[in-house]
Amino acid sequence: MRYGGGRRRRMLLQPFLVLCATVTGVGLLMLALRPLDPQISVKYARDYDFIDSNTSAFDVGWAVEEKPPPTAKPCATVEEMGKDFESGFVVKETLRVRSIIEKHFVLNGASRVRDLPPDEFCNHGFVLGKTAEAGFGNEMYKILSAAALSIMLNRSLIIGQTRSKYPFEEYISYPNFTFTMKEIKHLWRQNGCESKYGRRLVMRTDDFEKPSHTNVLCSNWKEWEQPIIWFQGTNDAVASQFFLKNVHSQMRIAAFDLFGDPQVLGSQPNVFGELMRVLISPSPDVEAAVNWVIDGKENPDISLHMRMQINRPVRAVQAALHCLRKAVESRHLMSRPKVVVVSDTPSLIKSIVPNISEFAEVLHFDYEKYKGKMFDGLPKSDFREKDWGPAPRWVAFVDFFLASRARHGVVSVAHRRVGTTYAQLIAALAAAHNLADNNNNNNNTTSGSSFSFFSSFQSNLLTDGLKNQVGWGHVWNRYAGPLSCSNQSNQCAFTPLLPPAWWDGLWQSPIPRDTKRLAFYGVQLSGFGNVDTYSLQNYCNSRKTIVKTLTFNL
Numbered sequence: 235m236r237y238g239g240g241r242r243r244r245m246l247l248q249p250f251l252v253l254c255a256t257v258t259g260v261g262l263l264m265l266a267l268r269p270l271d272p273q274i275s276v277k278y279a280r281d282y283d284f285i286d287s288n289t290s291a292f293d294v295g296w297a298v299e300e301k302p303p304p305t306a307k308p309c310a311t312v313e314e315m316g317k318d319f320e321s322g323f324v325v326k327e328t329l330r331v332r333s334i335i336e337k338h339f340v341l342n343g344a345s346r347v348r349d350l351p352p353d354e355f356c357n358h359g360f361v362l363g364k365t366a367e368a369g370f371g372n373e374m375y376k377i378l379s380a381a382a383l384s385i386m387l388n389r390s391l392i393i394g395q396t397r398s399k400y401p402f403e404e405y406i407s408y409p410n411f412t413f414t415m416k417e418i419k420h421l422w423r424q425n426g427c428e429s430k431y432g433r434r435l436v437m438r439t440d441d442f443e444k445p446s447h448t449n450v451l452c453s454n455w456k457e458w459e460q461p462i463i464w465f466q467g468t469n470d471a472v473a474s475q476f477f478l479k480n481v482h483s484q485m486r487i488a489a490f491d492l493f494g495d496p497q498v499l500g501s502q503p504n505v506f507g508e509l510m511r512v513l514i515s516p517s518p519d520v521e522a523a524v525n526w527v528i529d530g531k532e533n534p535d536i537s538l539h540m541r542m543q544i545n546r547p548v549r550a551v552q553a554a555l556h557c558l559r560k561a562v563e564s565r566h567l568m569s570r571p572k573v574v575v576v577s578d579t580p581s582l583i584k585s586i587v588p589n590i591s592e593f594a595e596v597l598h599f600d601y602e603k604y605k606g607k608m609f610d611g612l613p614k615s616d617f618r619e620k621d622w623g624p625a626p627r628w629v630a631f632v633d634f635f636l637a638s639r640a641r642h643g644v645v646s647v648a649h650r651r652v653g654t655t656y657a658q659l660i661a662a663l664a665a666a667h668n669l670a671d672n673n674n675n676n677n678n679t680t681s682g683s684s685f686s687f688f689s690s691f692q693s694n695l696l697t698d699g700l701k702n703q704v705g706w707g708h709v710w711n712r713y714a715g716p717l718s719c720s721n722q723s724n725q726c727a728f729t730p731l732l733p734p735a736w737w738d739g740l741w742q743s744p745i746p747r748d749t750k751r752l753a754f755y756g757v758q759l760s761g762f763g764n765v766d767t768y769s770l771q772n773y774c775n776s777r778k779t780i781v782k783t784l785t786f787n788l
């Protein structure tokens with residue numbers, strides 16, 4: 235299998251890369267060694283004038299010969315960067331991934347695996363998804379990353395419990411095709427895996443947040459023999475996509491199958507949305523609260539998520555209103571569409587509702603008026619007020635599932651960093667629902683652009699371009715480098731549903747902080763974020779493999 239044939243070749247910017255021409259010879263050699271790594275390509279920007287090419291990955295090196303055009307733009311605005319995510323040709327890819335996910339959980343689901351004959355069961359592999367109960371977005375990504383890894387490795391998924399409770403158990407239900415550790419231990423004993431087959435219940439752990447320890451880039455995880463694998467610290471969309479650059483082709487193929495080719499932006503399937511679609515559902519109490527807001531009517535058209543951290547800057551509100559209007563227009567919605575507003579800053583909702591009401595019907599969950607049964611006894615506020623706002627914590631779950639009902643789009647607004655994990659997951663889940671609805675209710679399955687994710691940036695966030703979108707959990711982080719223009723006006727940009735993990739796209743470039751951080755993983759990034767696969771291979775060759783395990787005593 236080769237990725238690269240038929241790819242739109244991105245011709246990218248800048249005289250700087252003439253330098254890279256010298257790398258061509260080496261690059262071709264590397265390509266020959268690793269056909270799956272087309273990132274050796276040298277890129278020039280020709281404004282938006284992409285050159286289509288049906289050449290294979292092996293041809294990529296020749297791009298070097300071309301002269302950068304005199305009109306090359308040195309930088310792009312967020313809206314220009316978002317153009318890749320405007321058109322909806324992700325549908326086909328997403329449906330492909332949906333089917334991979336469904337097949338995976340049938341094949342590796344608990345109902346089949348728990349009945350395997352002992353010799354097969356004792357040789358079966360598992361991946362553990364474990365969370366602490368901190369910020370919802372980050373913790374949910376840990377479970378989703380484990381699910382993604384279980385697919386890449388063809389193992390079954392365990393959802394980790396804490397004191398016999400599932401993560402966010404009061405608010406979220408998990409499907410019966412997942413395992414718990416308790417059941418695995420029980421089955422391990424029952425099948426005599428240790429006594430008859432000499433297989434101890436060992437878990438190999440790998441911590442993504444320890445760059446010099448993790449094997450995410452250097453090891454072939456498919457060869458790991460430990461019954462359970464726990465990939466720790468995977469609290470964003472980036473961690474599991476690191477396998478896209480793993481030095482072993484087997485791992486890269488598995489990652490490409492799931493996440494798509496990072497070079498062809500706009501073609502990435504909605505992996506995390508599809509995973510959530512099957513892995514989580516609101517608890518009955520949360521669902522009742524959501525339905526109370528919807529009140530038996532149509533689901534909302536658009537969701538507006540405002541993470542303001544108690545701030546109410548006028549400029550952010552203006553930009554948000556503009557973006558909301560753009561979302562309504564771009565989706566060709568009828569007069570007075572329905573907009574759901576969710577925010578960590580309830581006072582903001584009160585002040586913005588009159589303005590939105592000028593052109594839309596506004597819904598929001600007014601928890602003080604809701605008298606659902608479960609919520610009486612729960613603490614009003616708790617330790618993560620910074621993340622969750624002053625409303626009681628369970629409101630964030632109602633808001634999450636309410637906002638993910640949006641049929642046409644999600645708009646993300648923030649005081650500082652736009653496209654938080656929470657907003658990403660709302661958009662991803664809503665898009666997945668929307669695709670399901672499309673499939674079930676009509677024949678418009680090819681109209682992929684029926685759902686969009688927007689980022690609203692007020693101009694003061696863009697004084698230094700996207701440079702302040704630090705943090706791998708933020709969707710624009712991979713665009714934060716020198717290719718992002720300074721002093722932009724307000725922006726309302728189409729946004730990827732799958733936050734990118736690498737810098738392979740036309741306008742992606744790293745900030746120095748990330749270049750440094752990647753160096754700890756053994757990755758040398760060029761100024762525009764290309765990975766030097768040759769030095770990564772050397773790094774992996776020279777590095778001692780760290781194996782950390784934990785044995786369960788049954």
Ligand SMILES: *[C@@H]1O[C@H](CO)[C@@H](O)[C@H](O)[C@H]1NC(C)=O
Pocket residue numbers: 286287288
């Ligand atoms: C690429 O191939 C497709 C089908 O094989 C063809 O329709 C298209 O015109 C080709 N594009 C170029 C630029 O050669």
Ligand SMILES: *[C@@H]1O[C@H](CO)[C@@H](O)[C@H](O)[C@H]1NC(C)=O
Pocket residue numbers: 341342388
């Ligand atoms: C995945 O594992 C199942 C057994 O659980 C096996 O039948 C199947 O061939 C494996 N698939 C791949 C692609 O390795």
Ligand SMILES: *[C@@H]1O[C@H](CO)[C@@H](O)[C@H](O)[C@H]1NC(C)=O
Pocket residue numbers: 345410411
């Ligand atoms: C698992 O759940 C599905 C629906 O969620 C149900 O149809 C099925 O019977 C359940 N299977 C088992 C083994 O409980």
Ligand SMILES: *[C@@H]1O[C@H](CO)[C@@H](O)[C@H](O)[C@H]1NC(C)=O
Pocket residue numbers: 548551552555588589
């Ligand atoms: C919102 O509406 C109020 C009163 O209707 C108005 O004073 C304010 O300027 C509006 N805000 C924005 C950002 O348009």
Ligand SMILES: *[C@@H]1O[C@H](CO)[C@@H](O)[C@H](O)[C@H]1NC(C)=O
Pocket residue numbers: 675676677678681
């Ligand atoms: C399918 O899409 C077209 C145009 O996008 C729309 O007019 C039509 O109503 C849709 N059909 C259904 C059944 O939703």
Ligand SMILES: *[C@@H]1O[C@H](CO)[C@@H](O)[C@H](O)[C@H]1NC(C)=O
Pocket residue numbers: 676677
């Ligand atoms: C959708 O397609 C099916 C067959 O694939 C057809 O029977 C049905 O009438 C179509 N529905 C609409 C609304 O076009």
Ligand SMILES: *[C@@H]1O[C@H](CO)[C@@H](O)[C@H](O)[C@H]1NC(C)=O
Pocket residue numbers: 720721
């Ligand atoms: C951005 O605006 C500031 C203040 O208006 C100015 O000093 C700076 O030169 C501008 N930067 C660019 C790249 O235009």
